[in-house]
Amino acid sequence: MLNRRNFLTAAVGVAAAGGLAACAKEDKSSTGTSSGGSKAITLGFSQVGSESGWRSANTTSVKEAAKEAGFNLKFSDAQQKQENQISAIRSYIAQKVDVIAFSPVVVTGWDAVLKEAKAAKIPVVLTDRSVETSDDSLYVTLVGSDFTDEGRRAGKILEKVLAKAGVKGPVKIAQLEGTTGAAPAIERAKGFKEVMDADHKGDWKIVVSQTGDFTRAGGKQVMAAFLQSNPDINVLFAHNDDMAIGAIQSIEAAGKKPGKDILIVSIDGVKDGFIAMSEGKINAIVECNPLLGPQLMEVVKTVHDGGSVERWIKTKEGDFMQDQAKAALPTRKY
Ligand code: AHR
Numbered sequence: 001m002l003n004r005r006n007f008l009t010a011a012v013g014v015a016a017a018g019g020l021a022a023c024a025k026e027d028k029s030s031t032g033t034s035s036g037g038s039k040a041i042t043l044g045f046s047q048v049g050s051e052s053g054w055r056s057a058n059t060t061s062v063k064e065a066a067k068e069a070g071f072n073l074k075f076s077d078a079q080q081k082q083e084n085q086i087s088a089i090r091s092y093i094a095q096k097v098d099v100i101a102f103s104p105v106v107v108t109g110w111d112a113v114l115k116e117a118k119a120a121k122i123p124v125v126l127t128d129r130s131v132e133t134s135d136d137s138l139y140v141t142l143v144g145s146d147f148t149d150e151g152r153r154a155g156k157i158l159e160k161v162l163a164k165a166g167v168k169g170p171v172k173i174a175q176l177e178g179t180t181g182a183a184p185a186i187e188r189a190k191g192f193k194e195v196m197d198a199d200h201k202g203d204w205k206i207v208v209s210q211t212g213d214f215t216r217a218g219g220k221q222v223m224a225a226f227l228q229s230n231p232d233i234n235v236l237f238a239h240n241d242d243m244a245i246g247a248i249q250s251i252e253a254a255g256k257k258p259g260k261d262i263l264i265v266s267i268d269g270v271k272d273g274f275i276a277m278s279e280g281k282i283n284a285i286v287e288c289n290p291l292l293g294p295q296l297m298e299v300v301k302t303v304h305d306g307g308s309v310e311r312w313i314k315t316k317e318g319d320f321m322q323d324q325a326k327a328a329l330p331t332r333k334y
Contacts, residue, residue, distance in 0.1 A: 041071045277325035
């Protein structure tokens, strides 16, 4: 466990002000005012982009929770580019915000800018995705899901889907990966492979695997290519619902029935994913909860006030089979 005081006293070196964000779209509107007369916490938040339904729900959750907490939120959309996130973080350092939070587009390449934040004595909270760093003290905590476990859960739920469909014998799997180098893409693939290697060596095979960048357009385009090169695929594992939805369009265009000719398991649980599942086109969804805003604001306040927090604050989530979709749809919050 690490608290803000430890973090601040550990900070050494010269503060690097850095350049102002040039490329990222920054929303400069302050959302909060202090309620009790004390100065409102200023939070600089760098979002990955707006690539998926999950991301839109996450952005709304962060903005609403910041407003509710009375924080002064500086929000920036990096449009899926690491250089934009680095510029946004440097801009927040130059603006001397109280806390920086960000959802890193990829896992590597953050040490330099995180060292600048540390030297400026600004605590950094990771949200949604993790980073690989040479120095663990460069960020305070991660608020987000266990993506490796999501991959494992996808493997386990595929067992149920296959059993329900009465599929026996060899399974030819196409995998639509998330953004190359992003934590959810790396870890979901790893967790799924663990289940394959442990329990299905010899009968499950990933015959094609490529990134669709977590977008619908990417899922559609890559699935069309998969069907050309491997027309006998009988399972699709998509790292998110949006890519599954894009892939469904290509499966239908190829004259096949999604959910029947090709069984589909995806991750997220956004409303459109549930709609596709209730129409019988997705067979099962592993939930990844994007509503991280309230938890994030609590953590930001604790860290700002010098309290201690767990190193990884994990999100709670569930799994859904197709026959649960219709009942669950009306109460889905995102
Ligand atoms: O990091 C979470 C992932 O990023 C979600 O699964 C995906 O939809 C998003 O773009």
